[in-house]
Amino acid sequence: MLRIKANYLWPAMWTSAFGIDDAQNQALADWWGIVMGTSHEEPIMRSTPVEWDLFGSGPWDYGVNAQNIYNFWVIGANRSKTYENIFTMACEVQAIRQLLTDVLNVSDITTVTQVWTLYKEVEGYYEDGMRVPDDVILLWTDDNFGNVRRYPLVSERNRTGGSGVYYHVDYVGEPRNYKWITSSQISKTYEQMSAAVARDAVRIWVLNVGDLKPYELHTEFFMMYGWDASLWNRNNLDTFVSSWAQREFDLSVQDATEVTDIIANVTRWNARRKPELLNSTTYSLTNYREAENVLAGWESVSNASTRIYNSLSSAMQPAFFQLVHHPCRPAIRSPICGSRLASTICEHLKHDLVRTITSLRWRIYSSKIMISRSIIIRCSTENGGHNFIVIAQPAYGQYDPFTTKVQSKKQALPGAMRIVIEGRAVAWPEHCGKDTGCPNPSVSIDPFVPAGNLFFDVGAGGPTPFTFTATSNASWLKLSSAEGSISQLSRTAHLRAQPPMSQVINFVANHTVVPSGFKGFVEGDGTVSIEAAHAARNTSVDGLTWVELPGIGRTLSGVTPWPRGGDDRNFTAGSGPSIEYDFYTFNTQNQTGNITVTTYVSPSLNSLGDDRPLAIAMQIDSGALQTNYFVPPASGGNLPPQWDGNDGWAANSIISVPMVFTASSGAHTLKLFMIEPSVVVQKIVIDTGGVLPSYLGPPESILIS
Structure with missing residues (x-):
């Protein structure tokens, strides 16, 4: 924390209790100059629910159990009174301030630093008119997804206690936990927190990072920006990442710039939709080549990261693997992200198109699940065996996509060849019976489509290999490939010959022009x-x-x-x-x-x-x-x-x-x-x-x- 200029800590509240797990915790934090606090729901330096479950008596409800809860808080204040703390307030503000005055033996309670965290329903209390004394810090919060719910208004910026922000890059809650891999953009954090700076919400910044991995880089940026916001602006954020990459891995400027691009892409693509929220229909399988382009992007950053990783010394590789390479790879090799995407493209769509490439992709998908698990193990054991340092991987069973297979040794439908036109979710000769036939597809092409072309996917409808040719009867219609062959990979087919097949595709060209001089x-x-x-x-x-x-x-x-x-x-x-x-x-x-x-x-x-x-x-x-x-x-x-x-x-x-x-x-x-x-x-x-x-x-x- 001190190395990245942080000096205020909220211990995790789920299963630990900082004040009792080790008697030296509070003293050691104070010796290092770390100011201790507790989260939004844990008043007066006591872990809730852990300590209440161990030592409390009666319901956690001040309205019906005030004395027991008050006594519980007295112990927290006594236990921490000789150290530097910021006391989290509950809604019973006056009772807590009197408690602190008595236990800490102060004549002026405004000399004791206190914070009121306006999180979820507590913000509602504030909006309904509930107020705390002027010297209590107001800690505004985000929506748990990095979008600040409220900043202090002009009329709220003259409070002696000031205000701050509680921000998340990791979250356990609805609609689904996100904690497996980095999925927050530095550019987004800068945008939100620069608004906090402009509105003078700078007294305290708290970042919810959950497990420290994989948020090292983002945590450091958050703290560095809070330390001196004047150093950073919307146009120089890349220099933070580039300098970090040179410092951590001794990279050249060129390679550090590439790492900057890798991290920018990884965090952008994960932030589009948290990996834990991806599903089989997130990216379009037919329109704008969306799913294919997303998957190609992941393959590209993985290849770039692999090149740099392989160029590093063995002493430097473990750090690079954990901080850069690992975040690139699970995204394309886990059932949540790329493999879910890849399997969906090849299983869901190709199954509908009755093409046997489906079975090959299913085998690749299955192997990628195992690769992803091996990555988790590798991250946990590299560099001296730091076991369990990566512990927030997803529950695979929860996120495995539904997959289907087409028989690779049996003819799916009459005829060997299937033709899929870009943007269509059906194949020709489609799902037709042997003798019924299908209407010829009609395709419209437009000179102002960004892709600049249209593709046809020629594939197998069964185990029979075949060759094909494509011809055009219009001089303006250009084919990038006029012939090819299709066969099952690593398979020798001994089957009866198939009769020739042909498929006519009709084109309509939109001859659209813009006036001269238009821009x-x-x-x-x-x-x-x-x-x-x-x-x-x-x-x-x-x-x-x-x-x-x-x-x-x-x-x-x-x-x-x-x-x-x-x-x-x-x-x-x-x-x-x-x-x-x-x-x-x-x-x-x-x-x-x-x-x-x-x-x-x-x-x-x-x-x-x-x-x-x-x-x-x-x-x-x-x-x-x-x-x-x-x-x-x-x-x-x-x-x-x-x-x-x-x-x-x-x-x-x-x-x-x-x-x-x-x-x-x-x-x-x-x-x-x-x-x-x-x-x-x-x-x-x-x-x-x-x-x-x-x-x-x-x-x-x-x-x-």
């Missing part, structure tokens, strides 16, 4: 998708302007009004700082003249109070201005109903804000206005009739510049 994003396949950072124009108001937060969010980055400002200014719709995007459309939804603009916003809360709900305002060209207040109020310290659950805003790490506009085909400008200061916009998707279901949204459209 902006162009619709492809009924979609315009724009990363929020790629604006055409940016207009400041009263010194506030939209700026990019590099690295934050699910795909590229985000934009937010800056600077934060101590007075938390807001604007009426249309009067604040604006950011503009130029785009061109060929269609409207069902040719009605309407389009839907969906803004992907980071899952921030109404952190300046529910009377200041988060909002954005939008306008297309000179049309009517629309405003959307997208986070509803939540009373009693609760979260909005859309927040929780396995598919809520926190789990999905995004809030989608749709607005419907009237806009004919042609060139347009979309203008986004600031209303409240804490909004972070990541992406804008304009649906002219072709947006398909996906987790991350369509890839960014083609930009003519």
